[in-house]
Each structure stands twice: as structure tokens, then as C-alpha cells.
Amino acid sequence: MPADVHFRERAPWRVGLVAMDCGPKLVTHLHADCEEGKSVVMSFQLDKSGQAVAFAHPERETSNMADDRQWREMTADPKFRRALVTNGRSIVGQEVVAALKAAGASIVFVGVAEPWKPFRGEDTLRALEGVEIVPLDIGDEKSVADLAADIGGKVDILVNTTEHVRSGGLLDRQGTSVVRDEIDQTYLGFVHLAQAFGPAMRMRGSDGVNSAAAWVNILSVYALANWPMFGAYSASQAAALSLSHSLRAELRPGGVKVVNVFTGPLDIEWFQTVPPPKVAPRVVANSIVSALKRGLEDVFVGDVAEDIRQRLAANPKAVERELGA
DSSP, rough: OOOSHHHHHSSOEEEEEEEOTTEEEEEEEEEEETTSSSOEEEEOOOOOOSSSEEEESSSOOOOOOOGGGHHHHHSSTTTEEEEEEEEESSSHHHHHHHHHTTTTEEEEEEESSSTOOTTTHHHHHHHHHHHEEEEETTHHHHHHHHHHHHHHGGGEEEEEEEEEOOOOOOTTOOOSSHHHHHHHIIHHHHHHHHHHHHHHHHTTTGGGGGGOEEEEEEEEGTTSSGGGGGGGHHHHHHHHHHHHHHHHHHHHGTTTTTEEESSSBBGGGGTSSSSSOOOOOHHHHHHHHHHHHHHHHHHHHHHHHHHHHHHHHHHHHHHHHHHHH
């Protein structure tokens, strides 16, 4: 039996010796479907402490492969878990709901501000089995607190689909009303969610195979490099990104992952004037589910996001100049 208390409480815990094709042998975590003498695929996963560990799983997908207890410890697979999607009025939010249900989530709570007011896609959402529409306006601290008091202990995965996009930088705006709205929705809304749902999720990070598992933020890649055409929006995204790093550190003791999904311009009405390529909401939703299943923390979705990621690594000043041209 392993000496570490964490593993003693979860015994039996499978570890094994894997001979690499390139020569060395590794002591690694083993998926239950691995067979002695058969080929395996190796990957590095983040365990609940945020440390990278080696994990061996079968070369080919097996039935119910995602149900392995140790694999679920390393990932945040939505299967059998309960999720909250914070904005069901947005197309992105609706696609995330559908993707989570397709991935096997047992219940998806869908936040809707002013739920008495009809919205596009409402009938489709209500028709999905295991979907529950709940009142939630993340810009309203009381609304968030009331919902957390009701379902806070049930949320295993929270997907923040807040969407408040406005064009313009600093000099072409008068006053601060639009900026205040961006801060209220993007930054303060994040604060409200974190303070209301974060403590319960952190405490439930070790609740067995269906524990609280992940917090997901959908962020613009321009949080990493300001795009003056959407300058104030980019700044609010940068603030949310910084806050996500704080949240990641605070949730880590509970074993809850914080996943940041970076996208380029989305194919939604607020980016109508932006030329392609743009990212389809369904692609974002599928990327979120993929990241949860694989246990990733940072994901770049679409050609624009990936291009900026690579160019920032090579020459960040060049990216700043090009975006401002």
C-alpha cells in the first residue's frame, strides 16, 4: 500500500513499469484497461495537486474508458457530473449545454437573467433531458448568492459563458458607462461567481468519482495582447485572466482545475464587422468538453488564437505593433 495518505485513502491504486520504445522504463499510473505485455499510450496529466504525472492508457479506446477511477482523478470528464452554464441566452452558452449533455453530464443548470423574458433557443434548451433553467444574473451579487445557496453544493463543473462584447478603445468613447458595464459583467461578475460557488467547489474536490472537478472560463485571446479595435473589451478580458490565475491557486488545494479557453473572434453578432476567420460557437463548446476529458488547463481554439499564441512566444512586441496597426 502506498505510504502517502492521499493514496492510502484511495487504495488500491494501480502503478506499473512501462518500457518506452526509445529505451527507458517509467514508473507510471496505469489505466484499469491496460493489459500486461500490450502497447499503451503515455501522457502527462495534471494530478489534483497541479503536478504533472505520467499516465498509461490503452492504445485504442475501450468501452467506458472514461469511467476509470484513476483517470477521473486526473481529468474533469463531464460524464455523470452536474454542471452550471452561467449564460443560457448566448449561442455559445447553448452550444456548451448541448456538448455537456452529449458528453454524459447528468444535470446541466443553465443560468438565465430575467428568465420570464423569452429568448432564442429557449424551447430547444427546455426540451433537453436533464437541463434545468435557473435565474442568474452574474452582474447582480444577490442573484449569484441566491443561486449558490440553492445549488452551490451540487455543481461539479462551472462554465462561465459570460458574453459582453463592445467595440472601441479609449479615445473614441465618451465617459465610462460602457467600460463600467464591461467591468460589471466580465470582472465583477467573475468575482461574484467565485465568491459564491468557489468555496463549496473547493470543499467538494475529493468527493469520490463525482467530485467537484473544474471551473471553465471562456476568454478572448486578446486578454494576452490588447486589440485596440476592441481595446476596452480586451482590457476587461485581461483582468478576468489575471483573476483566473488567482482562482486557480485558491482552488488547487481542493483539487479543482481552472480551465482557460482562449478564442479569437467568435462567429456571433458582436463580431459581425470582423473579417474571417472566426470561431463557431459549437467548436468552442466541443473544445471545452475535450479539455475537460483530457484534464487540460489552457486551450487555444481557432486559427487566430493559435497564431497569436505562437507569435507571442516568438516576439511579443511585434504582436503589439501589428494589432495596433
